Amino acid sequence: MDGVAIIQYIMSTSLHQEIHRITDTEEHAREFLFQRGILKATMPCPGCSSPMTLVACSSSKSSDLLVWRCPPCKRFKNIRSDSVLSGQKLSFSLFLLLVFYLSIKSLPSVAIRQLIGVSENTISDWKTILHTRVANYLIANPSPIGGPGVIVEMDEAKFGKRKYNKGAYREGQWVLGAVDRNTGHCFLLPCPNNKRDALTLLPLIQRWILPGSVVYTDEWAAYNGLTAATYTHHSVNHSIQFVDPDTGVHTNTQEGLWAHVKKSVVGATNLELALVDFMFRRRFSATGGCHQISNCFNGYLSVLKA
Template sequence: MHELDIGSPNTVVDWKNFCRDICAQYLVNNPMRIGGPGHIVEIDESCFGKRKYNRGRIIREQQWVFGGIDRQTRRCFLVPVDHRDSQTLLPIINQYILPGTTILSDEWRAYYPLSNHPDFVHQTVNHSQNFVDPTTGAHTQNIENTWMRAKRKQKTHCGIHRSLFDSYLQEFIWRQIYNDKPLENLVRQIAILYPVD
């Protein structure tokens, strides 16, 4: 930055925040649902936060995120949540996952009502016994991989300020959608949001 004489570090941060805001606005303007008949969606929840000396229990600024990924399309949703109970997670499932979807999860008690849900087929894997259910082949390795990639982004920034956390998740989702041509699609979204008269 100094070698190129492009301005202060604040300018670079402001531009990065602006680009993330463009990604977030795209998702607001184009709400997405994943899954549908013949599709498999893996769901899970994960805690994002700082660890003391990069190990041990998460100690502060933690945020739980609930998410799902469609195995066929690789599209996903990631939603920050304050609680991981059925009353919180089931409305999110109904909002983001299309009827007719086969949903795979671990055996977290909040998912129990999915077994009787008329719109979904629900399969589980007991992670205390197997990573892959030997009978059904059910696993949640794709959503676990999604968590790893989303958290890697957070680590490269030495953590993320809480006020920007949602926008980082939205940027991650946007990159999942446009991973083949991110810059071209970012410029296209800027042109849509800020048309030249």
């Protein structure tokens, strides 16, 4: 679906009403941000540590019309303090709309700009904030794939026929990828120092694939140590055929995944963050369509918590 078709589809669902309900006024948006923990629900006074209380204020004091106030020492604090919105000018409703539209896979930035009237830079800045939060979340919660008897397909691919911005990624970055055939969950990791020998790959594999998994790969020599590392390992010789006629072993799911990944990181300024966002979205892709957008939106909100 292109941008227009995606928007028409969204407009026809109850999700659109839901988003409208939480963003129709700044007050509703602010309330929602407090509920979701993106704005802090409690605030200790920086001076005396007493719990501060929320009080209405004039627009000259804060455009959010609400501030934290310490009853004993009368100090004030902005309600955006200690949150992802701290120091940001974006209104609460625009912030929520932006996160919502970023949850829609393949909706181009230009469409988001037209829909909510924010600049290209604002979209790009928030994308970076969001993807950095997602990356930190995945590092803290690696959630490995596979498990005893579960088939995992693994492969390496070279990314970046184009040059990524500012030389952060040299041309031809190797990425190790694997997909769980049961859940469709995946991991995509740039190979450290662009190496793909056993010494480099095995620690990544052991962190991201559960012991006892059945791992299908091509015949790349770095994978020879997999059996010793508690996996059942089958390989297929890609220079002869893509499905082993005797065992039926193939890595076509991973091959298909590479096509999706390569499409979704086109134009990314930071390959690693774009890969991380792809992995994050995959965790919410089981149900598809509207649920997928809603789940991704909720997932994004959870990583944006204060």
